[in-house]
Amino acid sequence: MSKYWNRKINEAEPYVAGEQPKPGQRVIKLNTNENPYPPSPRVREALESFDIDDLRLYPDTNATEFIEAVAKVEGVKASQVFAGNGSDEVLALCFQTFFEKESNTDLPVLTPEFSYSFYPVFEKFYDIRSKKIPLREGLSIDPSDYVGVPNCGIAIANPNAPTSRALTLKDIERILDGNPDSVVIIDEAYVEFEDNYETAVSLLPKYPNLCVVRTMSKSYSLAGLRVGYAIASEELIEGLKRARDSFNSYPTDRLAQKLAASAVSDTSYHRECIDRIRTTRRYTEEALRELGFDCPESSANFIFAKPPYGIDAETLYKNLRMQGILVRYFKTEGINDRLRISIGTMEEMMEFVDRVREEVSNAKGS
């Protein structure tokens, strides 16, 4: 609290990011869903050929080189792509552009009860009413829970975080069909990690109210560059540009635009990293199940696992942390019996499994 802050800042409940280790500290970092592999070699080439003198000039507002690269890969028009400073910024602009403020309407934004923890932060900060829709059996989302519920918008991460469960395109269509007057945000931060991945981008010709949000942070190994994007109808993209230009017209810098474009163009390297992560995910899921964990089938680059009977998730999190292995533990009731474990390299996950095995046998022996 401070007398110099306004009411809104005094009352804000900011997002709490996963812990970042100090420079030089050796840890196995499985707590923020970063990619364990380096970005595409094309990113280094783009960096080496970057002309520092160009930094004298403001960047292109629309990040044209980058959005054209995205449009080409996704089979959409560049006018259907909007780039921002990480998808967190894109999502923040979406909430401000498409959802109603409390003063104008009583209608809430619908989000899954357990989902990306930035959504409730945005809702509070932008004074938007919210309604949390409970998850079903096995942490799944039932699309019918999002139909017939009055709302001013819907935001769903697909695959969902931290649950790692995915909706099918049919499920998403049911939600879109049931809510033609609301914008439906499908946050696809992890979509490429699904085994037979189906992006909602293919639904765009049918649904002007669909806004797909993506990030360069996870599957492209560029969390440090801060580039995210939305793919939607031109009508929605136009709205996002109005919001952007009322706040910061240059959300992505020249270097970020160039490097992100080079990463998007390297589709084969992208595939290769994703395949490796999927293989390692399968190994980790099987190993944890063998140790008695409840581990729903993951469609993401992390798993959301519940330790076997007699082992407390928080204690396991702390014990692993003492041994230099960081995973994510949420104190939130309803999911405080699980750990979210990002998929690292095979070597990292083998070491992780060894440490967990020791913890399990220690707990059983005591």
Ligand SMILES: *Cc1c(COP(=O)(O)O)cnc(C)c1O
């Ligand atoms: C990681 C993540 C993001 C944020 O990505 P940035 O582009 O790094 O801001 C958005 N949504 C979900 C569900 C995420 O897990």
